[in-house]
Amino acid sequence: MEYGLRAWCMEDAPDLAASIGNRNVQRNLRDGIPFPYTQEDARSFIAETLAADPEQTFAFAVTADDRAVGSIGIFRQGNIHFRTAELGYYIAEPFWGRGIATFAVRRACVHVFEHTDILRIFAEPFAYNTASCRVLEKCGFVLEGTMRKNAFKDGQVLDMKLYALTR
Numbered sequence: 001m002e003y004g005l006r007a008w009c010m011e012d013a014p015d016l017a018a019s020i021g022n023r024n025v026q027r028n029l030r031d032g033i034p035f036p037y038t039q040e041d042a043r044s045f046i047a048e049t050l051a052a053d054p055e056q057t058f059a060f061a062v063t064a065d066d067r068a069v070g071s072i073g074i075f076r077q078g079n080i081h082f083r084t085a086e087l088g089y090y091i092a093e094p095f096w097g098r099g100i101a102t103f104a105v106r107r108a109c110v111h112v113f114e115h116t117d118i119l120r121i122f123a124e125p126f127a128y129n130t131a132s133c134r135v136l137e138k139c140g141f142v143l144e145g146t147m148r149k150n151a152f153k154d155g156q157v158l159d160m161k162l163y164a165l166t167r
Contacts, residue, residue: 003103005060005072005111008046012061012068016042019070019092028129029090031153049073058112062091062104069095072104074112074121085112087123101135109139109165119167126151127159136163 008016019025021037034041049059055076062070070091077084087108091101112118125132127146137143141163150160 001064001098002066003100004063004066005104005107006063006066008049008059008061008068010043010046013039013042013046015068015092016045016061016071019068020090022093024093025090027154028126028132029088055116058085058108058116060104060108062089062100064095064098064100070100070104072108074108074118076116076118083118084120084122085118087121096131101132102138105135105139113167120164121166122162122164124150124160124162126153127161133161133163136165139165141165 017037017039020029020033020042021035023035026033026035026037049057052059057073057075059071059073061068062072070089072087072089074085074087076082077086087105089101089104089108091104109121112121123136123141124147125136133143142165144162144164147160147162149157151158
């Protein structure tokens with residue numbers, strides 16, 4: 001199976017809706033994503049992503065044999081943090097455990113460091129998401145700390161970890 005990153009296209013909407021419409025995927029993401037997640041939701045996301053400022057948002061479909069099986073985005077921060085960016089990603093559950101997230105994180109970070117002035121990329125996974133923490137560690141991210149009681153999701157107060165990769 002060949003993995004890749006590419007721009008989103010409207011034809012990805014069915015795969016996107018199926019991937020992110022999975023509760024097991026959504027439990028690891030921030031709130032604000034509709035459930036159930038429809039193809040119309042997916043088309044809206046794709047349109048917004050394609051219209052985003054390319055100097056602020058670096059967003060890609062994660063692919064396996066050119067089929068969208070996940071999403072990765074790196075988002076430039078503002079004000080004094082304008083040379084810092086936040087990383088977010090997910091992979092569709094049927095593709096977990098295959099190294100796709102590690103591939104995507106490495107490739108996206110290399111792209112941003114090679115094509116921008118960004119100095120630092122950080123990620124904030126939920127502390128319980130050990131698989132995501134391991135992906136970040138395999139990609140050279142350094143654990144900077146645990147942010148205790150940092151989030152409220154699904155009726156629970158959660159810790160989050162802060163990881164960063166610098167140029």
